[in-house]
Amino acid sequence: MEREAETSRILIFGGTGYIGKHMVRASVSLGHPTYIYVRPATAPRNRPLNLDLHREFRSVGVRIIEGELEEHEKLVTALKQVDIVISALAYPQVPDQLKIIHAIVAAGNIKRFVPSDFGCEEDKITPLPPFQELLEKKRKIRRATEAAGIPFTFVAANCCAAYFVNILLHPHDPQDEIVIYGNGEANAVLNYEEDIGRYTIKHKLISLWEKKTGHSFKKVYVSEEDLVKLSQTLPPPENIPVSILHSIFVKGDLVSYEIREDDLEASRLYPEMQYTTIDQLLDIFLTDPPEPARAAFE
Secondary structure (H helix, E strand, C coil): CCCCCCCCCEEEECCCCCCHHHHHHHHHHCCCCEEEEECCCCCCCCCCCCHHHHHHHHHCCCEEEECCCCCHHHHHHHHCCCCEEEECCCHHHHHHHHHHHHHHHHHCCCCEEECCCCCCCCCCCCCCHHHHHHHHHHHHHHHHHHHCCCCECCCCCCEEHHHHHHHHHCCCCCCCEEEEECCCCCCEEEECCCCCCCEEECCHHHHHHHHHHCCCCEEEEECHHHHHHHHHHCCCCCHHHHHHHHHHHHCCHHHCCCCCCCCCCHHHHCCCCCCCCHHHHHHHHHHCCCCCCCCCCC
């Protein structure tokens, strides 16, 4: 997003979700008039409505627009009130972003669209087939955005740090064993959900956690062969998480490509921001650990 947009009106889809809520809070804290587009309170849903989050957002001036993505005219009306659109929709709704793109074209006033990426750089990696299928849906949204001629920013945040710390170290459910995927030597890129920065680590993460907790863990290794086999034998969507683990922690896909001159790295774009290091994040897990979460794949 261009830096000159100091007081942009921002509309966020998926603003009550895992990543979306952090974007809403950041938008408000930076002084942007902030809107979220959410399903009506009476609509059937897979997860209960987060009333506390709605109350929090209303208390800080977030404007909540209720509607379905199928309601084209309502979408266009909402879009005409704002300058920038950010989608933080979960994976099952990724294809639905085509409806947002069509509405943006019809509205004709949007200065920038940020589709729901926020993971790996999908145009630059080739993971196992279940993960590849997931990424292909995101690539289609990228290509549709480009074809529509909409000003855009594609954000590759790589791994959500708190999400994967919970998966790897399970601080909410202390155990004597820690699972290591592959041989533990692949590099990965993690960023704290409240940050934009990128941090590259190895499995020093485990030794650092042992030092902070004062506890030594038994390392249980899951081989690359086992992960590949699981990706081939588990039914969808259970085969997606193991394929993601293989891509990140075995192949090291997140550090397998060069950043080009036309790629913008967040810490250089916003040098004034103080980012959370892995060391600082583990201190947060010791005192006030973020709740574990699971990505929605269906």
